[in-house]
Amino acid sequence: MRAISITVGRPGAALRDVPEPQRRRGEVLLRTLYTGICGTDRGLVNNQLPFARPPPGSGDLIIGHEALARVEDVDPGTRLRKGSLVVPMVRRPGKCLNCLVGRQDNCSDGDFVEAGIRGLDGFMRDYFTDDPTYLVRVDDESLGMLAVLAEPLKNVVKAYDVYDLVSRRSIPNCRDGSRSCLTVTIAGAGPIGMLFAMLFSSIGMDVKMFSRHDPEGRLAELASRMGAEYFLREDRSKQLPQSDVFVETTGSPEVAMDGIRALRPNGVAILFGTAPGGSEPLTGQDVIDIVERNITIIGTVDGAKEHYIRALNYLSSWKDSYPGVLKSMITSVVKPEESLDVLARRPAGEIKTVIDWQ
Ligand SMILES: [Zn+2]
Incomplete structure (x- = not known):
């Protein structure tokens, strides 16, 4: 064989x-x-x-x-x-x-x-x-x-669980009880970035995602079909939007810090991507901002059997809800x-x- x-x-x-x-x-x-x-x-x-x-x-x-x-x-x-x-x-x-x-x-x-x-x-x-x-x-x-x-998605389902857990250290939802007033920004538009976009979009959050290239505008088109907004960010000169959740899927420490710096008070950064290169200093002002704004930074890897099961359920539902x-x-x-x-x-x-x- x-x-x-x-x-x-x-x-x-x-x-x-x-x-x-x-x-x-x-x-x-x-x-x-x-x-x-x-x-x-x-x-x-x-x-x-x-x-x-x-x-x-x-x-x-x-x-x-x-x-x-x-x-x-x-x-x-x-x-x-x-x-x-x-x-x-x-x-x-x-x-x-x-x-x-x-x-x-x-x-x-x-x-x-x-x-x-x-x-x-x-x-x-x-x-x-x-x-x-x-x-x-x-x-x-x-x-x-x-x-x-299901295998890549189970990582995303687990990451969402960890986010959900830590988000409850303050009021995690909006006045109407949903999370629809919250914004999530996702760095990277590969499969993991897209699966994060679909998961956050499916619970009603305002999803923005970016990457450095968008051949023929296909990512922008795909993002809009999953209820997300795509923007190009070719270099660091483009400021990231203020958000309540930041998801880093590229592994770039520069992008990670840019995202953390753009978090609102009580914001959560989910670090998922890994890559050996790059470096970005954590300044005294960064430490002050992270402390004073109650920022939580999550690292998360893999997922358990229950996350695979839920991933398969999400795929079944998304097949129809995001045709x-x-x-x-x-x-x-x-x-x-x-x-x-x-x-x-x-x-x-x-x-x-x-x-x-x-
Ligand atoms: Zn062990």
């Missing part, structure tokens, strides 16, 4: 022929239908992620962590049946307390593994076996390949044989590329 792997420590990916996995008792055998490509996959292929790690006893790592798969074989009496569609979870628990209660997204000692990223093979292969604990059933089969968005928007986010579908170039370099205008394994 086919598998896309990297040799950890060396750039490049290869499509290899590997033996089919054998299902053991208690496990599920899965047929991969679709896998999404994200920045982490490209970081792995270009040998830019210091935390990349092959499974024990191997030098190679099968990549891929955004997937939709179909159950091929399973023990009788399991809730999953042959033919069920599932999204596999990325992070698998270590031994800390958070991990032991299924909250490995909040692991406190780093003793976890992540499929296709660190210590565990991923899903860019024809078949894999897995523990049913880490499979999230897709009840809405009409989602099709859109279900690969065509999710589909427009998948800018190309390639076969595994055509995917190595796309894995190495992001094509111009890409939002999300999906690999079709069928």
Whole structure:
């Protein structure tokens, strides 16, 4: 069967022929239908992620962590049946307390593994076996390949939960009880930025998002279809709008600080993107402003099984409430044989590329 792997420590990916996995008792055998490509996959292929790690006893790592798969074989009496569609979870628990209660997204000692990223093979292969604990059933089969968005979206759902929790240290809503008087500004218009835009827009907040390029105005058009306003910000000379929530998805410390500086009193900054470069001083005036305005800065990563479940529910609902928007986010579908170039370099205008394994 086919598998896309990297040799950890060396750039490049290869499509290899590997033996089919054998299902053991208690496990599920899965047929991969679709896998999404994200920045982490490209970081792995270009040998830019210091935390990349092959499974024990191997030098190679099968990549891929955004997937939709179909159950091929399973023990009788399991809730999953042959033919069920599932999204596999990325992070698998270590031994800390958070991990032991299924909250490995909040692991406190780093003793976890992540499929296709660190210590565990991923899903860019024809078949894999897995523990049913880490499979999230897709009840809405009409989602099709859109279900690969559940993995990135679960991060956004968790981030929203953390925001919601900290926002309650002051009155979090408007006079009418909703959050419709609040403004959120989102830095970055990639898949994560768009999913944040849809989530905040769906609860009625005023959403503005920006990036440095908008080829042919497509991002502006897509943003308006998700109830958000898009603006171009080619450099830092353009002041960011005042907002109650700022979401940073690009990983730029300069953009992060610009967003924090534009927060209103009781504002919340959600830092999600990561990148190794850049620097921006935190000045004495910044510290004064953060303290005096009760600003909260959140860092958030990954999500738990409940966030995957809610992500799938959001996708089902958004498919109808934002018609065509999710589909427009998948800018190309390639076969595994055509995917190595796309894995190495992001094509111009890409939002999300999906690999079709069928
Ligand atoms: Zn842990």
